[in-house]
Amino acid sequence: MKKQHMMVLAGLMLLSASCGRQHQARTLVDDFMEEHMVNPKAVVDVSYAKLDSTRVIGDSVIAAMRQAAKRNPYYKPDITYSESKPTRLLYITRVDYCIDNDTCQDTYYINEDLTGIVAFKSNLR
Numbered sequence: 001m002k003k004q005h006m007m008v009l010a011g012l013m014l015l016s017a018s019c020g021r022q023h024q025a026r027t028l029v030d031d032f033m034e035e036h037m038v039n040p041k042a043v044v045d046v047s048y049a050k051l052d053s054t055r056v057i058g059d060s061v062i063a064a065m066r067q068a069a070k071r072n073p074y075y076k077p078d079i080t081y082s083e084s085k086p087t088r089l090l091y092i093t094r095v096d097y098c099i100d101n102d103t104c105q106d107t108y109y110i111n112e113d114l115t116g117i118v119a120f121k122s123n124l125r
Helices: 002-036 059-069
Strands: 044-048 052-054 090-099 102-110 117-124
Touching: 002 044, 002 090, 002 102, 002 117, 059 117
Parallel strands: none
Antiparallel strands: 044 090, 052 090, 090 102, 102 117
């Protein structure tokens, strides 16, 4: 019986940590969009995908995403990004939203400490 209680407690702790990371990532993305979008007040119907992670995004891919972001009409061209650590673990979340009658989907790459956006990729649908 004690073993079952310990397993339930461990599961709840993992769930709590996961929800905390998801909330932290969502807050980072919200703040990033507010600061770097041309007209953040025009963004409506925002939804977030589940937080995931990757280790396969290299410097050249990050640089390419940053260059592409400069051409995105909904974002300011002078975006300040966070740097990632050499461990290269990046968290990923996708955000769907509507702006100016366009349905958009952005994928955000967040540093391992969940303290800043490293890059994002935008896909107009």
